[in-house]
Amino acid sequence: MRIRFTKMQGAGNDFVVLDETRAPLGLTAAHYQFLANRHFGVGADQILTVRPPAADAAPGVDFQYVIHNADGGEVEQCGNGARCFLRFVRERGLTTKDAVRVQTLSGVIEPRLSADGRVTVDMGAPVFEPARVPFDPAGLEPQPDGAWQTWKLALSAQAEGAIVALAVVSMGNPHAVQIVEDVDTAPVLTQGPLIEHHPRFAQRVNAGFMQVVDRTHVRLRVYERGAGETLACGTGACAAVVAGIRLGLLDARVDVQTRGGVLTIEWAGVGQPVFMTGPAVTVFEGDIEVPELP
């Protein structure tokens, strides 16, 4: 089967975007893995599929957007992808609106085109209840840390810094954020997979490493669930800033320097939505022959 795709990136987090607004392509997890493969496929951190709103969608929803990680697993949310999604539906003439309402697995989000060409997304309110992340804190004492708390978690004996203090937040998808002295030397590639697969996170987790530069600037690296370290993670930036604000370290508007670009995150406090602003770029379009796969 030959399929048409668009390659996009948001702060270096890269995507294969597929249009299923007219007909489903009938792809499986193995196909998503193939498309994401950087040697045999197109190469991407995530595959984004644009669909019409589901029959039971809330009134006013314009599209449905489905996210698969490079490992083929479907996930709830993708912040950088949401910005690329808006640029995709506009560039393909699927809408002329500046702001669209999009159904994701974790609810409706609203990306909006800014005057400067960047996209701002209302990502909804962060969730802190451990069970809803999901995170199992049974038997752990929360560590009072600033105005909020972190959880001390033992990793394996092989990991550098075998005990880590993690702030646990859901942005629709699960995040565990730790504060580090210097992101350049942080043990992202050694601790990242151990945190991702830690048994206390039933759905696995995205592992963030945040260096606080000052109250309005942080540097961030994220080892993403199902994709490994990416150049940027939008929901990871939201989760890190929310955690930093709750820990009393950050102001309400913060620039997040990732390895692939800057994301601006704004959050007014508990119960309020997080706004993320950043770039969304089309890299190229193409066709690819997708092999027969289970």
Ligand SMILES: N[C@@H](CCC[C@H](N)C(=O)O)C(=O)O
């Ligand atoms: N890159 C994304 C997040 C994609 C999903 C994530 N890996 C997960 O499994 O939850 C972003 O920009 O938010």
